[in-house]
Structure formats: C-alpha cells, structure tokens
Amino acid sequence: MAGAGSRRRGGAAVGAFGRRLGRAGDEVEAGVRQGGEIDFDAEIFADGEEDLGEAGLPGEFALMLAGGDRRSIGQADIVARRLVERPELLGDLWACLGDADGVVRMRAADALEKFSRVCPAAFNIHKADLLTRAFDDGSAEVRWHLIAIVSRIEMDRREAAAFCRYLEDCLRNDPSRIVKVTALQAAKDLVATHKPLEDRFRKMLAFAQASPWPSVAARARRIGAAPTKR
Secondary structure, three states, X not given: OOOHHHXXXXXXXXXXXXXXXXXXXXXXXXXXXXXXXXXXXXXXXXXXXXXXXXXXXXXXXXXXXXXXXXXXXXXXXXXXXXXHHOHHHHHHHHXXXXXXXXXXXXXXXXXXXXXXXXXXXXXXXXXXXXXXOOOOOOOHXXXXXXXHHHOOOOOOHHHHHHHHHHXXXXXXHOOOHHHHXXXXXXXXXXXXXXXXXXXXXXXXXXXXXXXXXXXXXXXXXXXXXXXXXX
C-alpha cells in the first residue's frame, strides 16, 4: 500500500494538475453531458489529497473504468490523476483503448486526453497509432478525445497537413457535433505551430460560422473573435 508520504506527494501533483487545467479556461471540455452536448468546464479536478490507493497498478485501470454506461465518465478523472502521479503507467492505460468493453475504451480515451493537456510529449511514443487513428473504434466519444490528443503532439509539415485534412472532413461530415467542435478547435491549435495551414483553417472557420449546428457556429464565432497569436 502507498505510504502517507507518497499520498502527500501525489496530492501535490494532483493539485498542480488541477490548477494547470483551471488556467485552460473554456478551451477544454469536462466530458459532462448536458442535453447531448458537452459542458465546457475547466474545473475538472478538485485540489485535494484524497487517497487514490493502488489505482493504476498493471491491469487495474480497466477494472476502474468499467461499469455503467456512456452517460458517465466513471472514474476517468481519478485514473488521470494517478497517471500524473505515475506517468510510467501510460502504457497500461493506453492498452485500455483496445479493451473489448466500449465503455472502458471511452473512459480510457477521456483520461488519456486529460493527461495529454499537461504531458503531451508523453504521447510521442504512440504517435504512429495516433496519426493512423489505429484506436478509433467508430464511437464519437473516443474520436473526439483522440483528436484533442493528436492536436498536442509534435508533427512535421506533412503530418500536420494530413491531420488538418482529417479535421476538415470531421467538421464537414462527422455526425457528432462534439466531434465537429473538437475538430475545429484542434485545427485552430494546429495553425499556431503550422502557419501554412492557415488558409485551410480559415475556410473551415467560415464553414462552421455558417453551419446549421448551433454549438458549432457558436464555437466558430468565439474562435473568430479571439486574438490571433503571432
């Protein structure tokens, strides 16, 4: 069992994680459903020093993430916290993306995406699978989390161009409005480091602003009104 000193160090790490996410503002999503949409809320992780036990030992993540249905994120937040404490367990959580249980896959993707906000470089080892969408199981929930993760990893010019084309296809053709919004946000973030893609992004933004989907149009207006980083 983890000692008190370990728990105190873990609590400090979790608190720092929560504070960093808090600064992310409404650019991140909490995975909380309200009327079929995502409630964008940066206060995902409350600061604190609760005992996370032995969560995250090999094989434990899938058990923690199982149960219930897609309307709940279950213990995904706790799993994300433990990964911050013990990033060497990334491979164990990554393996959950291939679990036979769709609920486990969805929650694993959620926890991984939250972890990627503070440790994006940790995903470089999984870059090939991310860029080829090897773990896209056809569900919107997994897809929007993986899109967000990919938007944070390092890409060369060719990889970024291919990813941006995929994002445009998601924006135009994916049946999920949450995927559409995530794709648009990811394209905005991508352009910050890949300026040659700005023309494509501007076309995506114009399409989204004129789209019939209120949540997509609203996000496009917010992005269009935000100052451009130079």
